[in-house]
Amino acid sequence: MKENLRALLDFAMETAYLAGRLTLGYYQAGLQPDFKADDSPVTIADKKAEELIRARIEKNFPRHEILGEEFGHGEKFQHASHRWVIDPIDGTKSFTRGVPLYSVLIGLEIENTVEVGVAYFPALDEMIAGAMGEGCWWNGRRARVSDVSDLSRAYVAFSDPRLFDNHNRRAEWERIKNATYFRGGWGDAYGYLLIATGRAEVMLDPIMDAWDCGPFPPILSEAGGYFGDWKGNRTIWGNEALGTTNVLLPQVLRLIEE
Numbered sequence: 001m002k003e004n005l006r007a008l009l010d011f012a013m014e015t016a017y018l019a020g021r022l023t024l025g026y027y028q029a030g031l032q033p034d035f036k037a038d039d040s041p042v043t044i045a046d047k048k049a050e051e052l053i054r055a056r057i058e059k060n061f062p063r064h065e066i067l068g069e070e071f072g073h074g075e076k077f078q079h080a081s082h083r084w085v086i087d088p089i090d091g092t093k094s095f096t097r098g099v100p101l102y103s104v105l106i107g108l109e110i111e112n113t114v115e116v117g118v119a120y121f122p123a124l125d126e127m128i129a130g131a132m133g134e135g136c137w138w139n140g141r142r143a144r145v146s147d148v149s150d151l152s153r154a155y156v157a158f159s160d161p162r163l164f165d166n167h168n169r170r171a172e173w174e175r176i177k178n179a180t181y182f183r184g185g186w187g188d189a190y191g192y193l194l195i196a197t198g199r200a201e202v203m204l205d206p207i208m209d210a211w212d213c214g215p216f217p218p219i220l221s222e223a224g225g226y227f228g229d230w231k232g233n234r235t236i237w238g239n240e241a242l243g244t245t246n247v248l249l250p251q252v253l254r255l256i257e258e
Helices: 005-024 044-060 092-096 162-166 170-179 189-196 216-222 249-257
Strands: 065-068 082-090 103-110 113-121 126-131 135-138 155-158 182-184 202-205 225-228 241-245
Touching: 005 044, 005 082, 005 103, 005 113, 005 126, 044 065, 044 082, 044 103, 082 092, 103 189, 103 216, 113 189, 113 216, 126 189, 126 216, 135 216, 155 170, 155 189, 162 170, 170 202, 170 249, 189 202, 189 216, 189 225, 189 241, 216 225, 216 241, 241 249
Parallel strands: 065 082, 155 182, 155 202
Antiparallel strands: 082 103, 103 113, 113 126, 126 135, 202 241, 225 241
């Protein structure tokens, strides 16, 4: 029986919205983060939002697996056919400083392929959502990538430039930086939103966890673009991430491979 991706997408959109509205209760309220072993920040808002998402999934899809940034894998149903990959607040550094570029991310893998994805940006009230064969939607409108066809006119987004040095990607970053028109530090998930909506052409992360990018393969694919690793594999498990348009992808991969 064919999966009802539209119904799953609607559920993910509602869940991301509810979790996002919850985070706004803590946003710009002087919330101080704690720091995890990897020195990344975490707040009560991250944990409460993930609890909300997990509770809704467990109620509606009790045999689905869940992987979340704050609480990891559940003990039940590991290796199930369906796995939800969630980040309750992507961009916690932005969130704790009152910068509105943070998001709630929800992706759904079915038989190891991400089929459904939603990214909601509560402080901006922007939502990008897509499911394979169902289109990509930005606040209810159809979303499409840019039609820029030459890297010399491309806008590039990135998170922290130091990460390129830390993960031995400085040479690749320099080549892409020098080949493009403009480089804006619109980082974390917001950069991939910009790709899907035609406001930028390339987004690069030299290090990436699956929950930080769970929704983007179907979102970018349905918008006419690419999300995956730096070798051209459409995946959330590559420990790195690249978002771009299908037209520019060969040019970007050539620069990386040099």
